[in-house]
Amino acid sequence: MKDQKIHIIDTTLRDGEQAAGVVFSLEEKLKIAAMLDEAGVPELEIGTPAISPQERENIKVLVHSGFSFDTLAWCRAMCSDIDEAAATGAKGVHISFPVSSIHLHALGKNELWVMKRMGEVLKYASGLFHNVTVGAQDASRAGFPFLVDFVGQAMCCGASRVRIADTVGIMNPFSVSKLFIRLQKEYPHVPFEFHGHNDLGMATANTFTALCSGASAASVTVNGLGERSGNAVLEEVVMALSLSGHKGCGIHTECLSELSAFVREASGRVLSDMKPITGTFAISHESGIHTQCLLNDRNTYQIINAAAVGRNEEPFVFGKHSGRAAISGFFSSKGYQLSSEESADILQNVKQESLKLKRSLSESELLRLYKPRV
Structure with missing residues (x-):
């Protein structure tokens, strides 16, 4: 051409x-x-x-x-x-x-x-x-x-x-x-x-x-x-x-x-959450393998720059497929520094709750799972 x-x-x-x-x-x-x-x-x-x-x-x-x-x-x-x-x-x-x-x-x-x-x-x-x-x-x-x-x-x-x-x-x-x-x-x-x-x-x-x-x-x-x-x-x-x-x-x-x-x-036409570019989940992530890399470099599993299409980066989704890096990163953003044992405990609870509810967890639900070790 x-x-x-x-x-x-x-x-x-x-x-x-x-x-x-x-x-x-x-x-x-x-x-x-x-x-x-x-x-x-x-x-x-x-x-x-x-x-x-x-x-x-x-x-x-x-x-x-x-x-x-x-x-x-x-x-x-x-x-x-x-x-x-x-x-x-x-x-x-x-x-x-x-x-x-x-x-x-x-x-x-x-x-x-x-x-x-x-x-x-x-x-x-x-x-x-x-x-x-x-x-x-x-x-x-x-x-x-x-x-x-x-x-x-x-x-x-x-x-x-x-x-x-x-x-x-x-x-x-x-x-x-x-x-x-x-x-x-x-x-x-x-x-x-x-x-x-x-x-x-x-x-x-x-x-x-x-x-x-x-x-x-x-x-x-x-x-x-x-x-x-x-x-x-x-x-x-x-x-x-x-x-x-x-x-x-x-x-x-x-x-x-x-x-x-x-x-x-x-x-009045509903769009799929998975619609490319502008769908709710087009730049959302849950998988632990993915989020661990995304914390270091967003380009590893996301080619759409959120700002380039008028969006904000979406927070990670927490559910059955989450990993410890995402859990630790989330709590760190809220002012909590988790030990590796605390991260593992919360991750296990997240997976159990997600399976029971058949959905991901909200931020407030995730925060309620945090029980500081004494």
């Missing part, structure tokens, strides 16, 4: 809100937008104007609220949708076309219709918008020859970027890499974007792979919010790029935890 800055497009306010049962108020949308702006996300897909007059008003408010990111409105391949997007003042428009035989058949269309309609709609949109991006919906199940023709037609008609959408999350990192290598060979100078869904749990991995295989942009959502099992996760993609891919994308990662927490609250 040639050296270039990775461009992140957040679609929490469009595809994220399409998650079943999720509705953001305008105030919540403004807060999410403000937090994404603070995090340095350069472009937001902020809604679908054709949904309703209220949606158009919300988009208009977002557009005129003074944020520094570029705004993108999502449209079907219809000139009426383009007009509604233009009326909101959005800086750019994304126009989606079906490209797989499955979607085309379901809509009663064919490949010839796509190519003809693209020429008409993109010409119309280019007269109203400087930034016109084109989406290949269900590209992951499209025939490659038609996908190549689709990309060529999009660029000939003035598209500024082409979105390759894994609409049903059927791809895997191997097929993603193969696809983008082939597309880059056909069109080495086309700005490709990847849009991944998480039906098989691979959206983040697929997005990372796309960005390492030729795509220069990716659309993601906070917490992976989105239809069915969701989309690629903004905070996970960004941290994976940084720590595993050694690639920057200009996002202020220290904003990620607060952003994740607010979207969780606004969407």
Whole structure:
């Protein structure tokens, strides 16, 4: 992949809100937008104007609220949708076309219709918008020859970027890499974007792979919010790029935890405690073997720096798997210097209590186990 800055497009306010049962108020949308702006996300897909007059008003408010990111409105391949997007003042428009035989058949269309309609709609949109991006919906199940023709037609008609959408999350990192290598060979100078869904749990991995295989942009959502099992996760993609891919994308990662927490609250979607980056236990430790090393060097068993993602380091969890070093360290932090015998006694009691309660112990419960030797 040639050296270039990775461009992140957040679609929490469009595809994220399409998650079943999720509705953001305008105030919540403004807060999410403000937090994404603070995090340095350069472009937001902020809604679908054709949904309703209220949606158009919300988009208009977002557009005129003074944020520094570029705004993108999502449209079907219809000139009426383009007009509604233009009326909101959005800086750019994304126009989606079906490209797989499955979607085309379901809509009663064919490949010839796509190519003809693209020429008409993109010409119309280019007269109203400087930034016109084109989406290949269900590209992951499209025939490659038609996908190549689709990309060529999009660029000939003035598209500024082409979105390759894994609409049903059927791809895997191997097929993603193969696809983008082939597309880059056909069109080495086309700005490709990847849009991944998480039906098989691979959206983040697929997005990372796309960005390492030729795509220069990716659309993601906070917490992976989105239809069915969701989309690629903004905070996970960004941290994976940084720590595993050694690639920057200009996002202020220290904003990620607060952003994740607010979207969780606004969407009403509970996050797993084990969710990477922002989950409660993502930087928590109990194992005695681990904690003994962690006391000397946090990097031994933790690659996520808490401060780098806007978190505080979590205290050790005390339970069945704890070790003496963690016990001694905890009591030392409370002003008690334990003998080796006292540490061993408390550790044995911790393990017994944890087994009985089937959970870890709180700090207060741990302190109550301390009985000074006389």
